[in-house]
Amino acid sequence: xxxxxxxxxxxxxxxxxxxxxxxxxxxxxxxxxxxxxxxxxxxxxxxxxxxxxxxxxxxxxxxxxxxxxxxxxxxxxxxx
Amino acid sequence: xxxxxxxxxxxxxxxxxxxxxxxxxxxxxxxxxxxxxxxxxxxxxxxxxxxxxxxxxxxxxxxxxxxxxxxxxxxxxxxxxxxxxxxxxxxxxxxxxxxxxxxxxxxxxxxxxxxxxxxxxxxxxxxxxxxxxxxxxxxxxxxxxxxxxxxxxxxxxxxxxxxxxxxxxxxxxxxxxxxxxxxxxxxxxxxxxxxxxxxxxxxxxxxxxxxxxxxxxxxxxxxxxxxxxxxxxxxxxxxxxxxxxxxxxxxxxxxxxxxxxxxxxxxxxxxxxxxxxxxxxxxxxxxxxxxxxxxxxxxxxxxxxxxxxxxxxxxxxxxxxxxxxxxxxxxxxxxxxxxxxxxxxxxxxxx
Numbered sequence: 001x002x003x004x005x006x007x008x009x010x011x012x013x014x015x016x017x018x019x020x021x022x023x024x025x026x027x028x029x030x031x032x033x034x035x036x037x038x039x040x041x042x043x044x045x046x047x048x049x050x051x052x053x054x055x056x057x058x059x060x061x062x063x064x065x066x067x068x069x070x071x072x073x074x075x076x077x078x079x080x
Numbered sequence: 081x082x083x084x085x086x087x088x089x090x091x092x093x094x095x096x097x098x099x100x101x102x103x104x105x106x107x108x109x110x111x112x113x114x115x116x117x118x119x120x121x122x123x124x125x126x127x128x129x130x131x132x133x134x135x136x137x138x139x140x141x142x143x144x145x146x147x148x149x150x151x152x153x154x155x156x157x158x159x160x161x162x163x164x165x166x167x168x169x170x171x172x173x174x175x176x177x178x179x180x181x182x183x184x185x186x187x188x189x190x191x192x193x194x195x196x197x198x199x200x201x202x203x204x205x206x207x208x209x210x211x212x213x214x215x216x217x218x219x220x221x222x223x224x225x226x227x228x229x230x231x232x233x234x235x236x237x238x239x240x241x242x243x244x245x246x247x248x249x250x251x252x253x254x255x256x257x258x259x260x261x262x263x264x265x266x267x268x269x270x271x272x273x274x275x276x277x278x279x280x281x282x283x284x285x286x287x288x289x290x291x292x293x294x295x296x297x298x299x300x301x302x303x304x305x306x307x308x309x310x311x312x313x314x315x316x317x318x319x320x321x322x323x324x325x326x327x328x329x330x331x332x333x334x335x336x337x338x339x340x341x342x343x344x345x346x347x348x349x350x351x352x353x354x355x356x357x358x359x360x361x362x363x364x365x366x367x368x369x370x371x372x373x374x375x376x377x378x379x380x381x382x383x384x385x386x387x388x389x390x391x392x393x394x395x396x397x398x399x400x401x402x403x404x405x406x407x408x409x410x411x412x413x414x415x416x417x418x419x420x421x422x423x424x425x426x427x428x429x430x431x
Contacts, residue, residue: 008297009226049250051310058246058295058310072308074295076247077224077231079264080113080201 001029004070005038011073014044024065032061034071050075082169083125091287101127101171103284106190108132108181108209109199110161112269113223113276115147117197120277122165126284128173129165130193133157134180144266181205186212187328188409195283197276198222207323210235210243214317215324221279223272227262230272230298233291234279240292244316268300335405336420337392343426345417346370351390354378356404357423364429365394375400382411390415397422 006019024034031052039045051058053072054065065071086092103126107114110133121129137145137152137160145157152160162176179185181200190196190212198209198220206222213220219237223230235242275296282288295308337345346353352369355361359374373381375395385391391413393401401418408416423429 009229049247051247053308053310056306056308058308074297074308075226076203076206077226077229078201078203078206079225079262080109080111080199080223080269 001065001067003034003065003068006070006072008073009075009077010048011045011050011075014042014048029065030061031059031063031065031071034065035061038073048075082171086124092285096285096287097125099284099286100125100281103195104128104130104193105195105197105280105284106130106132106193107197107199108205109201110145110147110157111135111141111199111201112144112225112264112266113199113273114157114197115145115161116270116273117199117277117280118147118161118165119168120274121280122169122172122174124277124281125169125171126280127171128175130175130177130189131158131161132177132179132181132189133161134178144264144269146270181208183208183327183330184334187215190216190218193218195280196220197280198224199273199276206243207249211320211323212327213324214242214320215328219283221276221283223276225264225268225272228265228268228300230268230275230300232272232275232279232296232298233294234283235292237283237290237292239312241310241312242317242320244320245313246295246310248313248316265300271300272298335417337417338420339426342392342394342417342419343428345392348390351392352385353392353394354404355395356393356400357395364423375404378404378407379411382408382413385413387412388414390417392417392419394419394423396424398425 001024003022003024004019005022007015012018051074053074054063054069083097087094087097105121105126107117107129110118110131118131135157136154137148137157139153142148147161147164156178158176158178162174166174177189186208196209196213196218198206200206209220213236217236220235222235222243223232233246279291282290293310295310296305297308298305345351353365355370355372356375356378363372391408393404395401398419398421405416405418
């Protein structure tokens with residue numbers, strides 16, 4: 001399964017890119033498992049807080065991903 | 081004449097302008113976001129605007145905080161902002177709070193307002209605003225920025241989701257950096273503040289689709305905007321409400337003294353004790369710092385008092401002293417207590 005990830009704010013600084021395409025092996029994958037995978041790829045993610053949107057809607061961690069989903073990693077911004 | 085160009089919009093009209101005049105909006109933070117919000121709401125004729133900020137103007141603010149100029153460096157942001165916007169539009173009544181929004185003043189500050197605009201720069205304060213706003217059911221117009229990006233949304237609008245529904249708090253996470261640390265292009269908060277002002281006006285006028293349950297993301301470098309939908313989360317709303325009620329009760333605890341705390345506190349040298357029972361009541365407590373000021377005379381009497389002084393009020397039952405406490409707080413006194421159940425609850429002074 002191929003998914004598209006998009007990174008915002010501090011998350012984009014950690015991944016050093018705005019987006020990427022990920023090839024996921026195996027069967028079904030939940031948002032929670034994707035988070036684990038990402039935090040493995042980018043350990044600094046563990047130190048931050050962020051919410052995840054799938055196809056422009058915020059989702060719970062139990063949600064399962066589908067082929068070609070667009071996954072946004074959204075941290076709260078502090079600045080004002 | 082001043083509002084003609086917006087009154088001729090059928091969506092606004094005279095009725096809309098009256099709604100703006102009657103509206104009460106609290107702007108928390110008078111920095112990058114707060115300045116454009118204040119300017120736009122003032123120009124639009126919002127009738128009553130509160131501005132909260134404990135900071136002073138610094139030179140490094142001037143590239144983005146357009147209410148201020150170099151002559152204001154070192155002065156209170158809340159005071160200068162209030163002064164500048166008062167000159168912009170004399171129709172608008174302005175109240176400035178020269179203090180940071182914190183757990184101690186949060187509850188009493190928000191109760192007077194219909195809408196809160198979150199223009200702060202710290203995540204912890206954003207959660208605090210959320211919790212008191214959920215508790216009092218006040219809509220919050222939120223924006224925040226990070227380098228070239230911004231977020232806008234509206235919380236607690238018609239039972240809609242809150243800030244915690246969007247970003248649940250994660251314990252033990254490092255502070256999210258603000259502009260001071262990360263840098264910001266001056267125009268960015270002005271763009272986002274204008275979006276916030278737009279949502280405030282829409283809420284007051286009851287027009288258009290308010291950004292409730294929607295997070296707008298803006299990227300200035302790519303000129304890219306998108307909207308993310310999010311839902312109400314009952315657990316997060318409950319958590320906010322509980323936090324809010326804890327703050328509310330903490331406030332009660334702080335202000336309302338029981339017998340022992342009262343006896344302890346009136347012995348302190350730096351407090352003023354006011355006996356607000358009816359005139360001609362026999363003196364009960366004698367001391368250099370104790371004055372008999374019947375409630376009816378309190379308003380006149382307190383004009384001559386130092387508003388930063390700690391004041392303790394008592395009466396027979398706690399009712400007059402509670403009214404006195406509210407009166408003194410309205411007059412700007414910051415530290416006021418009263419004997420909750422009155423002097424009749426104090427064994428030592430029972431008749």
